[in-house]
Amino acid sequence: MVDDSAIRALEAKLVELRQMMEAGNVDLTEELAMLESKLLKLRREQYARMSEWDRVKLARHPERPRGLPLVEAMAHAFYELRGDRMGGDDPALRGGPAILGDHRVMLLFHHRGSTPEEQRACRHGMATPEGYRKSLRLMEIADRLKLPVISLVDTPGAYPGVQSEEQNIAGAIAQSISRMLSLNVPTIAVILGEGGSGGAIAVAAADRVLMMENATYSVISPEGAAAILWKDPSATPQAAQALRLTAPQLLELELIDAIVPEAIGGAHTDPKRTAEDLRATLCQQLTTLCERPLDELRHLRYKRYRNAGSARTPTDPS
Amino acid sequence: MPIRRDSKGRYVEVELRRAEETLWLRCRECGELVFRRKLKETNHICPRCGAYFFLTAQERIASLVDRDTYAPIESGYASDDPLAFVDRRPYRERLDEAQAITGLNDAVVVGRGMVDGRPLLLAVMDFRFIGGSMGQVVGEEIAVALERAAELRIPFVLVVASGGARVQEGAVSLMQMAKTVAARNLLAAANVPFIAVFTYPSTGGMLASVASLADVTIAELGAMIGFAGPRVIEQTTGQRLPESFQTATFALEHGVVDQVVPRESLRAELARALLVLSGDHNG
Ligand SMILES: [Zn+2]
Numbered sequence: 252m253v254d255d256s257a258i259r260a261l262e263a264k265l266v267e268l269r270q271m272m273e274a275g276n277v278d279l280t281e282e283l284a285m286l287e288s289k290l291l292k293l294r295r296e297q298y299a300r301m302s303e304w305d306r307v308k309l310a311r312h313p314e315r316p317r318g319l320p321l322v323e324a325m326a327h328a329f330y331e332l333r334g335d336r337m338g339g340d341d342p343a344l345r346g347g348p349a350i351l352g353d354h355r356v357m358l359l360f361h362h363r364g365s366t367p368e369e370q371r372a373c374r375h376g377m378a379t380p381e382g383y384r385k386s387l388r389l390m391e392i393a394d395r396l397k398l399p400v401i402s403l404v405d406t407p408g409a410y411p412g413v414q415s416e417e418q419n420i421a422g423a424i425a426q427s428i429s430r431m432l433s434l435n436v437p438t439i440a441v442i443l444g445e446g447g448s449g450g451a452i453a454v455a456a457a458d459r460v461l462m463m464e465n466a467t468y469s470v471i472s473p474e475g476a477a478a479i480l481w482k483d484p485s486a487t488p489q490a491a492q493a494l495r496l497t498a499p500q501l502l503e504l505e506l507i508d509a510i511v512p513e514a515i516g517g518a519h520t521d522p523k524r525t526a527e528d529l530r531a532t533l534c535q536q537l538t539t540l541c542e543r544p545l546d547e548l549r550h551l552r553y554k555r556y557r558n559a560g561s562a563r564t565p566t567d568p569s
Numbered sequence: 570m571p572i573r574r575d576s577k578g579r580y581v582e583v584e585l586r587r588a589e590e591t592l593w594l595r596c597r598e599c600g601e602l603v604f605r606r607k608l609k610e611t612n613h614i615c616p617r618c619g620a621y622f623f624l625t626a627q628e629r630i631a632s633l634v635d636r637d638t639y640a641p642i643e644s645g646y647a648s649d650d651p652l653a654f655v656d657r658r659p660y661r662e663r664l665d666e667a668q669a670i671t672g673l674n675d676a677v678v679v680g681r682g683m684v685d686g687r688p689l690l691l692a693v694m695d696f697r698f699i700g701g702s703m704g705q706v707v708g709e710e711i712a713v714a715l716e717r718a719a720e721l722r723i724p725f726v727l728v729v730a731s732g733g734a735r736v737q738e739g740a741v742s743l744m745q746m747a748k749t750v751a752a753r754n755l756l757a758a759a760n761v762p763f764i765a766v767f768t769y770p771s772t773g774g775m776l777a778s779v780a781s782l783a784d785v786t787i788a789e790l791g792a793m794i795g796f797a798g799p800r801v802i803e804q805t806t807g808q809r810l811p812e813s814f815q816t817a818t819f820a821l822e823h824g825v826v827d828q829v830v831p832r833e834s835l836r837a838e839l840a841r842a843l844l845v846l847s848g849d850h851n852g
Contacts, residue, residue, distance in 0.1 A: 411797030
């Protein structure tokens, strides 16, 4: 990550000054304001210098708002539904009906866990066939009860394991994509942290795809690409650059619709604001989408994915 | 190419080669030099040891479709190199090389034809073209084929030989999973059958999208069928992989495919499936 020692020093200084102000009756308002603007400037500069690889690290930041805590901060009510009704429940891909502002929705989200035990149980957000079959089940419910589907995507990828293969993880992902595309309700996907490959697109083939400013979305991790194409793990930052996996780059490629801005320094510097901003953005998008007639929505959805990332014919002048 | 399958249905690693360039091919399994024309008669199975040679898309088409019934549908699409991707080599160079070697625009060939007198829309992948990976052109061609099959109301057959998504096209290749699935849903809405044939290899993003959504799935003996690569699984989980892991038989045992057949029976198997699925669309 970018060297942030200057920022940390300033932050410490600010805390110190505030304590001094509270303790004694010294008025340090001016000094505080000066330091704060200096801090903001530093953060902006650092932010602008960030490489793609820095963004990957920010997207994976351990304190990044995500999973169940984010959902609880964002929704007025959330009722978790568990199990795929076929033999298991995956703690890495979760969901249930929720209330967001004025909207009743069906939420789907990856969960990485915060404690080491939880992270192990959730396999750091890598979902299994049970997870994708649960998402399929929840989409069925959403279709039936006319709940727009919102997915919060944050996964390194689907879980690569013997059992995953035995239970046909590929088929589970394919079915999840297929069902999401055929839903008779509006759908929104937010790439929240890492949008890792098939495990991400399984719940991200939506009417609107938003990306957090520092999220990444890619067909392969930079580490994976470095191993396969460069055959050299030290080429990972280069691979991150080549893959064009940041939000601004994907917006330019017209693969996503909008970027949700984060606090300077990253979403983890202000989790409360992250939850509020995301809720506001989602509610706004929901209002727009819900006004559209269903036929039109489905037609636009087909066109969107039918044309996504299309090649031009050599004879096509455009 | 990490390719070696033992017992029945071994696949023989063949170096990237220009079509119809060499007269003789050496079986990597037993060392036998086989006359190329002879291979055509044996479905590209080594006459000495039974190993399978890789089939190019054209060879696969010829092995499945009734003589003189095949008509290609050529879109003329070629990759834009949407990311201007460079690793140790520019992607552009890899594309040019693959195009020169295969004579193809990209890793899939689409056309119409008949199998045992029954019409079908056929999309056949060619592993020589960057591992049969799915980028914007493969996604587009498969979507076009599905739409055409829906329009003409004739069954769609996809012969998979793909290592997965085209890494050099990044998120653009990821979108092809959604694109092909959207087109597959269109075919479903038209009530037209879809048969997938899994060969070596049927893996990654190709398997996790359109390929896994067929009505009937037939695996060629010797196919490799799976989402994640064996090495990735071992590294992530520390698990020892079962002997038969990701083989056609493994897929059959775990409910992933309907049938496993040797190469020489594939055409007849396809004809049998088409007979029961497309009786109404005869001729
Ligand atoms: Zn041989």
